Amino acid sequence: MNRPASFDPFLSLLELTAQGDRDAFACLYEQTNHRIKVYLYRLVQNKDCIDDILVETYTQVWKNSDRFKGRSKVLTWMIGIARNLALKEIGKKKYHEDIADHPEIKAVAIDFEAGNRKEVFSRALALLTPKHREILDLAFYQDFAYREIAHLLNIPESTVKTRIFYAKASLKTALETMGMNSDDLL
Amino acid sequence: MQKPEEVPEAVDNRDSLDTETVRHILKESAEDIRPAHPAVFARIEKSVEESSLADTEQPSPHSPSVQALRSKLRDYFSRPHLAWGVVAVQAVALCLFVAYAPVRSSYQTLSAGRTDIQAPAGPAFYVIFHENARIREIERLLTTTEAVIINGPGKRGIYTIRFSPMPSTTVKELCATLKKSSLITFIEQAY
Numbered sequence: 001m002n003r004p005a006s007f008d009p010f011l012s013l014l015e016l017t018a019q020g021d022r023d024a025f026a027c028l029y030e031q032t033n034h035r036i037k038v039y040l041y042r043l044v045q046n047k048d049c050i051d052d053i054l055v056e057t058y059t060q061v062w063k064n065s066d067r068f069k070g071r072s073k074v075l076t077w078m079i080g081i082a083r084n085l086a087l088k089e090i091g092k093k094k095y096h097e098d099i100a101d102h103p104e105i106k107a108v109a110i111d112f113e114a115g116n117r118k119e120v121f122s123r124a125l126a127l128l129t130p131k132h133r134e135i136l137d138l139a140f141y142q143d144f145a146y147r148e149i150a151h152l153l154n155i156p157e158s159t160v161k162t163r164i165f166y167a168k169a170s171l172k173t174a175l176e177t178m179g180m181n182s183d184d185l186l
Numbered sequence: 187m188q189k190p191e192e193v194p195e196a197v198d199n200r201d202s203l204d205t206e207t208v209r210h211i212l213k214e215s216a217e218d219i220r221p222a223h224p225a226v227f228a229r230i231e232k233s234v235e236e237s238s239l240a241d242t243e244q245p246s247p248h249s250p251s252v253q254a255l256r257s258k259l260r261d262y263f264s265r266p267h268l269a270w271g272v273v274a275v276q277a278v279a280l281c282l283f284v285a286y287a288p289v290r291s292s293y294q295t296l297s298a299g300r301t302d303i304q305a306p307a308g309p310a311f312y313v314i315f316h317e318n319a320r321i322r323e324i325e326r327l328l329t330t331t332e333a334v335i336i337n338g339p340g341k342r343g344i345y346t347i348r349f350s351p352m353p354s355t356t357v358k359e360l361c362a363t364l365k366k367s368s369l370i371t372f373i374e375q376a377y
Contacts, residue, residue, distance in 0.1 A: 022231075025234075026227070029227055029230065033221060033222045033226075033227075034219070034221040034222070037219060037221065037222055038216045038219050041219050051222065051223070051226050051229075054222055054226055054230075055226060055229045055230050055233055056233075058227075058230040058233075058234075059230060059233040059234055059237060062230075062234045062237070063234075063237055117214065118214050118215055118217060118218050119218070121211045121212075121214050121215040122215045122218055124211070125211075125212075125215055136208060136212060137212060140205065140208045140209045140212050141209070141212040141213065141216060165202060168202040168203045168208055169202045169203075171203060171208065171211070172202060172203045175203075
């Protein structure tokens with residue numbers, strides 16, 4: 001998981017954006033908007049406000065592109081901007097809600113023969129806390145290194161590992177509660 | 187940086203999903219989330235256009251040199267080690283101030299240095315004055331009996347007063363007289 005620093009595919013696009021290149025900015029948007037949208041959806045779980053946050057995120061990226069110092073990868077930096085805006089939207093209290101306080105996972109009967117696996121996965125993820133959804137997305141969908149995640153979330157790397165462990169356990173519980181076992185997953 | 191969350195003593199992978207399974211779940215569920223609608227980028231372009239126009243129409247009220255200084259300060263404080271350095275310097279300055287600032291070495295009450303209050307070395311009494319008694323009335327009573335308040339009021343409104351030296355019989359008479367006074371609700375000799 002902890003990989004050495006590698007080539008940043010979006011750096012040149014951001015540098016051109018910082019020089020006022022609208023085409024580079026459009027290209028950066030094309031290549032990143034889906035990943036940021038997925039991240040936002042997993043964090044906020046409210047489709048209504050995601051587009052607004054996206055608009056504000058890319059506006060901030062345009063305005064602050066010349067301030068990017070290269071201390072993280074471009075996508076990590078952009079997700080950091082999106083995260084700050086999303087947290088304003090959902091409120092920190094809700095985000096920091098502890099797993100113990102989270103509503104009990106509800107059993108939902110799923111017919112796997114006719115049912116949609118994607119929907120089951122989405123429902124299972126929706127049962128997790130925002131904190132757990134976020135860490136799973138960053139680690140296993142965005143494929144960020146622990147160090148990057150720690151920097152982004154402002155937590156120690158050890159906390160990243162622990163949180164991932166608990167998030168995976170919660171996801172397994174959620175899937176099992178919905179009647180899905182390990183054999184159904186792959 | 188937040189403090190680390192508690193690490194489980196024994197990490198049992200049977201309670202968790204393997205990495206590839208989680209990747210698979212996240213990838214599959216992300217396929218249900220469509221890329222942003224083209225209208226979103228149109229809104230972004232509009233927002234960018236408006237912010238660019240605002241920047242050109244409203245020149246900064248600060249001169250370039252002030253802007254450069256602000257930029258340097260912003261960069262300076264965005265580096266955590268430098269920001270902590272500033273905090274450390276402030277802490278040292280505060281410690282030096284506390285260590286060398288002229289501070290009175292002893293605690294004194296406001297009346298400690300007064301020489302005009304001379305309590306007579308006679309018998310002392312605990313007294314509670316009536317709640318409706320006026321200061322002038324109390325002062326008059328104290329003057330006529332040659333008494334001085336030497337302490338109080340305490341938690342329950344108790345004062346300690348001291349009289350001029352006098353024989354014990356006179357003290358008893360004086361105490362009896364004061365007990366009858368409408369200004370006093372309680373009086374007992376202090377030993």
